[in-house]
Amino acid sequence: MQKSASEIYLSFKSISGVIPVLLNAVLESKPNGEQIHCAGLEIANRQKFEKELLEARKTAEAALSENAEIRQARQELERNQQLLESQYQKLESLVNRQQRILKVISHDLQEPLRKSELFADIIISRNPDLEPEVLRKLSRIVSFNSRMRDILMTVQRYEELGKKTLHYTEIDLTEIITRTATALSRDEHPFEITIKLDVPTIYADNDLMEQLFSQLILNSIMNCPDKRKPRLGITGMIVRKNIFSKSRQKYAYRNFVRLIFEDFVLINQPKFTDILASVNYSNPSGTDSLGLGFCSEIIERHGGSIEARTMPHQGVSFHILLPVDPHGESGKPGNQNS
Known part of the structure; x- marks a missing residue:
């Protein structure tokens, strides 16, 4: 004989009527004899319990599916972050090169222009008897140098603007x-x-x-x-x-x-x-x-x-x-x- 039995169908009478029950029983040996332990569940409640188990299983499966989607989205996000980081580094390198070039243009060309303008002014001031055509060309040189100086100042402001804190x-x-x-x-x-x-x-x-x-x-x-x-x-x-x-x-x-x-x-x-x-x-x-x-x-x-x-x-x-x-x-x- 097995020492256990499952789902024994019994009917219990109560004041409200008959209650159908499924009973599980276990026989346990003790030094002073044997004991039978029983646990029962009303059939109506069992159906409810089984339904809750099924719903819990569906919820768990849906959660697993969502977790898979989340993991996939996280992996995609990491790939995009790596791509953005690479693009950012390239952009930063490009900006730095541009800033260096602008600095060279705006600063290093100032001195030759200043000297050219200075020498032209000296020639004009020390030679009052210059021919009109020569004087006109020298004046144009001074004018062009002045215009170029303005352009370089704009380039310099352009360079400084990228690093400026706006107030x-x-x-x-x-x-x-x-x-x-x-x-x-x-x-x-x-x-x-x-x-x-x-x-x-x-x-x-x-x-x-x-x-x-x-x-x-x-x-x-x-x-x-x-x-x-x-x-x-x-x-x-x-x-x-x-x-x-x-x-x-x-x-x-x-x-x-x-x-x-x-x-x-x-x-x-x-x-x-x-x-x-x-x-x-x-x-x-x-x-x-x-x-x-x-x-x-x-x-x-x-x-x-x-x-x-x-x-x-x-x-x-x-x-x-x-x-x-x-x-x-x-x-x-x-x-x-x-």
Whole structure:
């Protein structure tokens, strides 16, 4: 005889009726005799118990499946992180090489230009009886050297901009544009400018904003034909813009200042095409494009954008977007180094 029995069907009577039960029994020997240990389960409760076991099994299997997907996603994430790290290292190396080249150009070429300009001035001052043609050519050398010096200064500022920590302060755009225009007028660069801005103060780096508008105005002066006074106009308004414009199905709107800088000077089409390329595609080529590329870099550091457009039979306009608060409308701007 086996000392155990499983699932013995019994019926117990109670006040409420008959209760069907499945009984398990075990016979256990003791020094003073034998004992029978029984455990029973009501059939209705057994069905419930078995159902719960099945559900628990399904849950465990689903969890295992999810864990497999999580492991696969983690492995994919690690591969992407390795790829990003490799790309970041290549980009960092490229930026470092670019910074070294810009430093060489902006610093090492200053001395030869300074000496060339100095010697030309000495020749002119010590030889008052020079032939007019020789004097004219020497004056052009001085002028070209001065222009090249300005270009190198722009290259130097371009190089420094990448390492600059932005110091955000509250800025009145009307005030800063007016101040910049006044300073340039005093440098014997006559031009007309109309400023109509219906915008609040913004948070930006004051020094870079001055350089931005100074470069835009100087670019118009340099492109203006001889004996013509540049006519400029700046208008502005507040617009709402999605900051996730490059991402699909993501939306977060913030206030931006839209500035339209209009230059009512007709310039030749090939030159204008180069300028468009430099601004719209951040690919400076040529002296004027370098200055506008510098403007584009300043605006991008502030989280904005710039686009050049033609004005048929009038000139060129630059459409600039600057965030009112680069750190979010509810946050307080501080310093940024990137």
